[in-house]
Amino acid sequence: MSLYERRPARPPRRASSAVLTRGEPGSIRMLMGLRHPDVPAFPEFWAFPGGGVSKEDIEYARKRSGHGDDIQSMESLVTLFREVVEETGLSKSEDGGWVIVPHYVRKKLIEGPGAWIEALAEGMVYVDTSGASLVTERTTPPLAPVRYTNRFYHIHLGKYAPEPEHPPGRSEFTEFKWWNPEDILEQWEQGSARMAPPQVTFMRDIVDRCREGRGILEILSDLAGRPPMGPHKIEFAPGVECLPIPTATLPPSTHTNCFIIGQGDELLLVDPAIQDGEGRSIIVERLNELESCGKRIKSILYTHRHTDHIGDRSRIKEIVDVEVLGTSETLAAIGGGTVIKEGDIIDLGDNLPWTVIETPGHCPGMVSLISKSGLLSADNVTMVGTILVPSADGDMHQYMNGLQRLSALNPNLLFPSHGPVCAAPMRVLSRTLKHRMERHAKVLNAVKGGLNRLGDIALSAYKDAPDAPESLVRDQTLSHLRGLVKEGLVIEEGGVFTAIPTSGG
Incomplete structure (x- = not known):
């Protein structure tokens, strides 16, 4: 059976992202973080704080919601506030302002998924959805195995707001910056700043309207009235x-x-x-x-x-x-x-x-x-x-x-x-080459060890991949063997492979 098959894309998970602004009209800035170079998705890209909706977020939202509430929106908003606290330390205070939560609270939040709910119950952090407005929803296109339907919520923190702080241990972000949307879009166009496609088109939506003479808060308010949904340019x-x-x-x-x-x-x-x-x-x-x-x-x-x-x-x-x-x-x-x-x-x-x-x-x-x-x-x-x-x-x-x-x-x-x-092209290219060279060496070592038939060589060289389809393993082993023949390290006669002794013995 051919490995080339038509399959549907995986359904997206749900996520929330925070478009946090501060300042006065004419000097509004948006908070973004530069993602850590070791994170698996979009390393060294500028992004809004956010993340996936968790089981605990769903449970808390459903307990808190009343009859007639939009449960899914409440779940997304609980996620929003959790991610903002975890990634930036910013949280609503009891009097409605914005503060940086104490260090001991942030340490508690990284203990496990239930810690957030405990912190809410103990009044260490607050979820106040009144100031959060949905401004757009973007779904990861089907080019990625893990996809998200991401709701972007705007929260204006006021004229002044505390500076975000990294959490204890390793953060998803190495740097925070309050960006003018026009500046980051210009730097992206020049290749000096990186953003994932959803952020690029979102910034374009804002900047295009800014060039019409409109203010950022006015634009975000208009977007909240009719949030752009559906497919966007990638x-x-x-x-x-x-x-x-x-x-x-x-x-x-x-x-x-x-x-x-x-x-x-x-x-x-x-x-x-x-x-x-x-x-x-x-x-x-x-x-x-x-x-x-x-x-x-x-x-x-x-x-x-x-x-x-x-x-x-x-x-x-x-x-x-x-x-x-x-x-x-x-x-x-x-x-x-x-x-x-x-x-x-x-x-x-x-x-x-x-x-x-x-x-x-x-x-x-x-x-x-x-x-x-x-x-x-x-x-x-x-x-x-x-x-x-x-x-x-x-x-x-x-x-x-x-x-x-x-x-x-x-x-x-x-x-x-x-x-x-x-x-990170060099990382991916190096990783791919390293993987292939290691597999190449395993195939050669199997032949040097006395195995001379394709099936036996394949079993030895791919013993670390027991779940790989047998047909694929045999085919890739044969490709490596032919490469070794071309390099003068192995000879083949009638389906029998033999290592050529090196000059060093």
Whole structure:
């Protein structure tokens, strides 16, 4: 059975985020934190304080709610106040002001999930929902295995507010800053500040209205009257928009990232992997929006020939019939186009050229693209699951060499074909290469230890992954063995693998 299957995206969990403001009209600032470099999601990104709705939040909200109350909103608000206290130390006081809770309270809050409820019961912290207004709701697109429907609530702390403080132990944030929305959006556009896509579009909503001469508090009040919901533009970086397309792909991924590249009127469409009507609708809707703004697709580029990247070519051709770019191997699979190769420059006239990097290990003819914005890495690395190097047409030796070449480019950000944007490209590239080199060594050691048949070598090399599908384990072991043959470390004769003695014995 093929590992490439169409699966639905996981349903989102619920979360709350706090848009905390302070100051007077004309000098309003928003509190954001710089996420710790070691957190799993969006390290070194600026974000609002917040987190997921817990079981304890739900239990407390339901006990506190009266007949006719919006229970789900109350649950979200309890989460909001808990996260604000835990991450910033800020809490409502008994007289309605905002204070930093004592150190002993914060120590108590990190003891466990029940500590928050105990602190509420003992009057150490307070939940006062009267000043919190829902200003938007954003749902993580289906490119991530863990998704959230995140409610953003605005709370104005007044003209003056205490400075946030980090909790005992390691914090999710390394730094707090009161930002002017225009300043952080400008720094994001220049590449000197990072934000996740929901924060980017939210800041745009505010800044666009600020440029009409309106104040931030007025804008947030208007948003609270009619909070924007539903899908939003997914910007990984300036000029790098992502459209997750549902595809039959390798688990745990359920979608392939189609990219719209460019900041001017001419755009590049990368891997529009339409396989059905749902994917077609996603592409058509977005291209119609772009066309209404005077933008057009100049070319389509396919990173490689795998079906979860090419999709149904006839469907995309019906929508946009433009020049197709790809390597000779890729174009041979889709019926022709303009050949691209190592070092070619794709210039869209927006002062952000992209350079073609040939990285054929995962698939013959696969390319990546690099610019000052970051690295569009195709199927070299992923933020979800693992990358396979198929024994049928992949090349493990070239794959590991490609990872080394991409690491040498030291990209600013990484835009994978599956999963969210990566803020720490060197960490992910190094981790992926290290994993493959360790597996390579295990396969070689199995052969050196006297195992000479594929099945036995696979069992030995993958004994640390007992739940991995047998067919996958055998296939990846064979890819490693062929790489070792290419490197002159192993020979194969009639399905029997033997290690070549080194000069040192």
